[in-house]
Amino acid sequence: MLLKIVENIDTGEAYNFLQSPCCGALNVFIGTVRNHSKGKEVVKLVFEAYESMALKEFEKIAVLAKDKWPLEKVAIVHATGEKLPGDPVVVVGASSAHREAVFEATAFIMHELKRTVPIWKHEYYTDETVWVNAHP
Amino acid sequence: MELLLFGITKDITGANRLTVPVNEGISTVGALKRWLAQQYPALANLRSLAVAVDHEYAEDSQPLTGSNEIALIPPVSGG
Numbered sequence: 001m002l003l004k005i006v007e008n009i010d011t012g013e014a015y016n017f018l019q020s021p022c023c024g025a026l027n028v029f030i031g032t033v034r035n036h037s038k039g040k041e042v043v044k045l046v047f048e049a050y051e052s053m054a055l056k057e058f059e060k061i062a063v064l065a066k067d068k069w070p071l072e073k074v075a076i077v078h079a080t081g082e083k084l085p086g087d088p089v090v091v092v093g094a095s096s097a098h099r100e101a102v103f104e105a106t107a108f109i110m111h112e113l114k115r116t117v118p119i120w121k122h123e124y125y126t127d128e129t130v131w132v133n134a135h136p
Numbered sequence: 137m138e139l140l141l142f143g144i145t146k147d148i149t150g151a152n153r154l155t156v157p158v159n160e161g162i163s164t165v166g167a168l169k170r171w172l173a174q175q176y177p178a179l180a181n182l183r184s185l186a187v188a189v190d191h192e193y194a195e196d197s198q199p200l201t202g203s204n205e206i207a208l209i210p211p212v213s214g215g
Binding site: 031047048049050052053054056078089090110113114115116117118119120121122131132133134135136 | 143144182188191192193207209211214
């Protein structure tokens with residue numbers, strides 16, 4: 001399993017890690033910074049992580065995914081720090097013999113990551129900043 | 137007892153760490169949450185507020201000691 005929190009994401013690293021001759025399917029999801037949110041221009045995002053706990057949560061999610069689907073390898077990598085529109089901020093990938101498992105597993109991993117992993121997104125607009133999801 | 141703070145809880149408290157005075161007699165996660173709500177009423181406006189003890193989400197009934205690593209976890213927004 002490739003489980004990391006980094007300053008700058010190397011999308012090729014996850015792809016190289018996931019490759020395996022026994023796998024006919026390799027799926028990599030890349031989440032990137034969008035230049036707008038709720039009708040406003042986004043200048044940048046700043047991500048903060050409680051790294052030691054976030055890595056433990058990554059591992060729990062990866063183990064759950066491997067229990068649910070026949071995966072050969074799993075990668076979960078998230079960036080911290082300042083990110084500009086277009087920059088990759090999260091990479092989630094899986095490899096398996098067949099495609100159904102990796103499509104489903106990567107969607108599951110992203111869903112769980114957004115639900116439980118202690119990482120926070122600070123969104124900077126042209127006129128204000130907001131901690132995403134903080135308020136109802 | 138030391139608390140680690142992240143995200144919006146740093147803005148609300150104006151710090152990235154808080155020390156809970158020993159004489160407050162706080163011995164559970166629930167008691168800690170009640171003490172925090174009194175000290176920082178703006179925490180009540182958050183969508184949720186969890187406490188992690190030694191890197192695991194903790195229930196209100198969980199006991200706390202000074203040797204635990206305790207962190208406030210406001211609503212997460214990774215990905």
